[in-house]
Amino acid sequence: MQKPADSAADSAILPDWLPALLAGERAALARAITAVENETDEARLVLQAIRGRLGNALVVGFTGAPGAGKSTLVSAYVGELRRRQQNVGVVAVDPSSPLTGGAILGDRIRMTQHAADPGVFIRSLASRGHLGGLSRTAARVIDVFDASGRDVVVVETVGTGQSEVEIAEIADVRVVVNAPGLGDDVQAIKAGILEIADVLVVNKSDLPFAERSARQLAAMSAQRSGTAVPVLQTSALQGSGVPELADAIAAIGRRKRPDPRARTRRLLQNLVLDRLRRALADLPASELDVLADGVLAGRLDIETASWQIIDKLVSSLPKQK
């Protein structure tokens, strides 16, 4: 008779495996990330092993509107880090879509130039059904990279949806990438991501309007009192501006420091929001319709109705000890 629990424990007591992870060995790293991503029994051991060994890697998040050339820029930035003798881990977060149920690989193609470089480890995360799951997996993979001695962990999020913004927020330093041109200067505002930026980039600076877009972004961010967010122009394809971007990120990293505690705090906030969102979606529509009818009939004002929904939602949550 098979005992799956025992055999899982056996495979976890491999003597050389967890030390090899902490020493940054590639095979151990791959195994640890797979364990964490699939939440196997080994994952718990991995998370135990890396505890107390976090805070060395600077976590840099890249996000921005589709078409801004984010992946190409991340690839160029990784190349620059390698020239500076830095070990790099890349977490590419794919959208959580019930349609694909997995990774969309198109944007990953441009990263393959680093595939043969042992100093770069790239992992594309598949969807985990809901935002909370994806956030948690991304955070754990970041921690595994951190503990394994990577100097920089780059988190690239595809697109500008809420999930991507929330995952990018986990990072220590957040880079928001824009493309130049009419209207593009307000893309970042439109998506609500300008507010989270530590560095603003106008990529594809060889295109017209790059200068103007950079000026407009600088003016917009200057309107925020007390902060001066650097605005850089890059051309990832031509390589221009990329060393300056690496310098700017490093300077912010020296000021903000790698901060596993803040990363964990933001992860917890993401998980809470995701749980509340799902609890709200799970409330019976019929109960909400009674309240909607009350609002439409003028028996109930909309504020009172929404508080009553919050009461229902709170009651629907499982009781903690």
Place this chain on the structure above:
Amino acid sequence: MQKPADSAADSAILPDWLPALLAGERAALARAITAVENETDEARLVLQAIRGRLGNALVVGFTGAPGAGKSTLVSAYVGELRRRQQNVGVVAVDPSSPLTGGAILGDRIRMTQHAADPGVFIRSLASRGHLGGLSRTAARVIDVFDASGRDVVVVETVGTGQSEVEIAEIADVRVVVNAPGLGDDVQAIKAGILEIADVLVVNKSDLPFAERSARQLAAMSAQRSGTAVPVLQTSALQGSGVPELADAIAAIGRRKRPDPRARTRRLLQNLVLDRLRRALADLPASELDVLADGVLAGRLDIETASWQIIDKLVSSLPKQK
């Protein structure tokens, strides 16, 4: 001595004003929308007056990635509705950004061709600081349009941020606009908005790859079991495909019917989420850091920690009667 409450009541007892609103008169409509938008004392009277008079207008939401030509398409669709003798209200929702604190008008410019047409009433909503406020205002303006005898209310949301998606969800029929080309076909997925679409549009169909993008969108939406979302190609600039789009929206409208109750239910859900988001952001960082430290030290697992945050959040909410 002035009595502001009395004087507000006085101005509200204007005999001809509220009936004029229900008769669809333009000046009364403008006044009602301004009252609702600014939450003046008159707003309450407006909302009372329109109660019981909702459910005639079909509410059509347009959303999609920046650069897809959404505004031009909305303008062409409005023109088509006018040719069909329909009265139209347009609610253009601008991003809620602390940076601008108001309406960004760039995308509105293309609507001005309808400015002189009494059958079209366009209102651009300024930001109200947070998502809940913007959702509520948009829903109330929709209701005012509905009660005033508009046949169709178009809600155009700028960009693809979470707030825009949530506001578009209020609509009876949701149109997601895409631009053709490499990568654009997955923009909708990236932004998480494909899931809410009743109609998918590939605009700028004169550009290369339009056919391919339409096929890919059709394949992606076909993967959802039980639904067959129409995929249309339009060229808003050339006017092609716009009558077919109006036909498709009208067909869905006959099936789904204008539904003020569902609109109100979705509005309430938006308000609840917004309130919970803000309550979470208001929790003291120090309390969250204690939990984050517990997770990092292995004393606390991440699920338990997030439930403890939910407990704190629930305790922080004001008590209802």
